[in-house]
Amino acid sequence: MLRLLWTLLVAVPLAAGAAELKPWSGGPTPALELEDLAGQVHRLADYRGKVVLVNFWATWCEPCRAEMPSIDGLRSSLDGKPFQVLAVNLAEPLSRIEKFAGTMPLHFPLLRDRDGAVAKAWRARLLPASFLIGRDGRIRYVAYGELDWTSEPVRSVVDQLLREEAPGQRRAARDAPPPAQKAPAARAAPSSAADRTRRHA
Amino acid sequence: MNRRLFLQSSAALAAQSLPWNYARAAAGWRTFETTTRVEISDAFGVARAWVPMPLEADNDWQKTIGNSWSGNARTARIVHDGKYGMALLYVEWPEKEMNPVVEVTSRFMTRDRAVDFSRPAEIDLSAAEREFFTAPTELIPTDGIVRKTALDITKGAKSDVEKARAIYEWIVDNTFRDPKTRGCGVGDVKSLLESGNLGGKCADLNALYVGLARSVGVPARDVYGVRVAPSKYGYKSLGVGTANVTKAQHCRAEFFARGFGWVPVDPADVRKVVLEEPPGNLAVKDEKVVAARTRLFGSWEMNWLAYNTAHDVQLPNATKAPKKPFLMYVNAECDGEMRDELEPDSVKYTITARELSV
Numbered sequence: 001m002l003r004l005l006w007t008l009l010v011a012v013p014l015a016a017g018a019a020e021l022k023p024w025s026g027g028p029t030p031a032l033e034l035e036d037l038a039g040q041v042h043r044l045a046d047y048r049g050k051v052v053l054v055n056f057w058a059t060w061c062e063p064c065r066a067e068m069p070s071i072d073g074l075r076s077s078l079d080g081k082p083f084q085v086l087a088v089n090l091a092e093p094l095s096r097i098e099k100f101a102g103t104m105p106l107h108f109p110l111l112r113d114r115d116g117a118v119a120k121a122w123r124a125r126l127l128p129a130s131f132l133i134g135r136d137g138r139i140r141y142v143a144y145g146e147l148d149w150t151s152e153p154v155r156s157v158v159d160q161l162l163r164e165e166a167p168g169q170r171r172a173a174r175d176a177p178p179p180a181q182k183a184p185a186a187r188a189a190p191s192s193a194a195d196r197t198r199r200h201a
Numbered sequence: 202m203n204r205r206l207f208l209q210s211s212a213a214l215a216a217q218s219l220p221w222n223y224a225r226a227a228a229g230w231r232t233f234e235t236t237t238r239v240e241i242s243d244a245f246g247v248a249r250a251w252v253p254m255p256l257e258a259d260n261d262w263q264k265t266i267g268n269s270w271s272g273n274a275r276t277a278r279i280v281h282d283g284k285y286g287m288a289l290l291y292v293e294w295p296e297k298e299m300n301p302v303v304e305v306t307s308r309f310m311t312r313d314r315a316v317d318f319s320r321p322a323e324i325d326l327s328a329a330e331r332e333f334f335t336a337p338t339e340l341i342p343t344d345g346i347v348r349k350t351a352l353d354i355t356k357g358a359k360s361d362v363e364k365a366r367a368i369y370e371w372i373v374d375n376t377f378r379d380p381k382t383r384g385c386g387v388g389d390v391k392s393l394l395e396s397g398n399l400g401g402k403c404a405d406l407n408a409l410y411v412g413l414a415r416s417v418g419v420p421a422r423d424v425y426g427v428r429v430a431p432s433k434y435g436y437k438s439l440g441v442g443t444a445n446v447t448k449a450q451h452c453r454a455e456f457f458a459r460g461f462g463w464v465p466v467d468p469a470d471v472r473k474v475v476l477e478e479p480p481g482n483l484a485v486k487d488e489k490v491v492a493a494r495t496r497l498f499g500s501w502e503m504n505w506l507a508y509n510t511a512h513d514v515q516l517p518n519a520t521k522a523p524k525k526p527f528l529m530y531v532n533a534e535c536d537g538e539m540r541d542e543l544e545p546d547s548v549k550y551t552i553t554a555r556e557l558s559v
């Protein structure tokens with residue numbers, strides 16, 4: 001019932017002139033296994049237990065570039081909480097992505113979908129395409145177009161996902177400390193992945 | 202390892218390690234970007250727009266890299282026509298938005314395609330596909346005068362290729378490009394034949410090709426799109442000379458031949474060469490026309506972006522739009538009233554195209 005209520009609440013436009021964050025109804029979550037700019041492999045499954053924002057983007061996509069700072073802003077505001085951003089570049093040369101990254105400090109991994117196969121599997125036909133993944137590893141919300149990721153409505157959705165139980169989390173733990181601290185370390189992203197994230201800062 | 206094997210292995214390894222775009226370029230692929238900007242003037246009430254998008258399914262001659270949108274719309278999403286798999290961008294603005302605008306950017310790759318009729322392979326359509334691509338549409342009937350005309354044209358022809366060739370030659374010899382035709386024409390095949398006036402533009406002449414082919418059992422389809430670059434074969438009339446391709450929409454055709462697959466044809470472009478290739482009004486026996494006529498049965502120069510192959514299109518969420526024979530232009534409505542897709546003052550849009558170096 002609570003989930004239905006949230007679904008209804010966020011199905012409205014989030015801001016004038018912006019894309020909408022809509023509940024996902026597109027079926028199972030496709031796999032995601034891609035290298036970052038340093039060649040390190042990131043798997044969505046590695047981040048089970050965290051809320052993950054999977055953002056498909058390209059340097060030629062103006063709204064993608066425009067929303068990047070707000071994605072980083074959201075990430076920054078959730079520092080210490082089980083939240084991860086994976087930004088998947090669509091089939092561009094490494095040099096172009098690195099040049100872009102040099103102009104905009106981003107504190108999350110930039111992954112390379114070299115042949116666009118992952119974007120196709122995720123049906124990311126319209127950029128920017130953003131998928132919010134729940135702590136259970138399933139896609140929960142989607143947005144096609146530019147969003148202000150630091151806006152209150154978006155933040156509310158993310159907070160709600162963060163409050164949900166991580167898989168395997170004991171029911172008894174539900175009333176203990178803030179939701180963001182409830183994700184068991186064992187289910188958070190491996191420390192090596194966190195280190196890799198920092199390397200792309 | 203001998204030298205040839207070494208070179209082959211090296212080339213294969215190099216291709217694997219190259220970024221996708223570079224590897225494709227090596228195989229003859231060119232990369233383009235189109236930007237479609239739509240502004241609805243004098244907006245009132247809820248505004249909606251429908252923007253054609255590149256073919257969604259990749260093939261041997263066109264691959265979509267990605268699309269993006271920006272603007273002040275409330276909603277922008279890719280929707281599909283269930284029958285033909287056509288993708289289009291549906292855009293909606295709220296009532297309070299007085300200056301609706303959306304800009305859609307698409308990146309895609311193309312490469313020239315040609316069928317080698319000397320090398321048949323095991324390629325065929327299923328019975329259901331054959332039925333689908335020989336079925337009539339609202340403006341392309343396959344009985345009556347259409348079938349009678351096609352039977353006359355294909356008398357003595359046995360294979361699908363022979364029938365398709367006979368129809369192609371007949372279109373080139375008996376139709377003409379009418380510069381006064383609005384847009385690209387509407388493709389009303391029956392009216393065209395009944396009137397005896399076989400003038401029109403690409404959506405008329407190539408729809409006639411498709412209808413005649415379908416009526417004698419040869420699977421065929423129109424492919425709607427837009428030209429994006431000059432012709433490298435030197436035909437001024439078969440390409441665009443500027444980055445602004447707003448009025449460069451062009452429809453082509455394909456027929457299916459067992460053993461060869463979908464075969465590209467474009468008899469309408471042969472008639473365009475006749476009318477428009479400088480100095481203009483060329484004779485059918487002019488060497489430029491002869492060369493184009495030979496080339497446009499079985500090959501396409503891919504200085505063109507394919508949108509879709511759909512007919513009888515019902516625009517999703519349109520208030521009261523009738524079915525459209527095809528979708529090749531931007532469509533829009535305000536407060537329930539459709540704007541004229543061919544009237545630039547009511548739906549102001551521009552399409553620009555550029556080739557990208559990879």
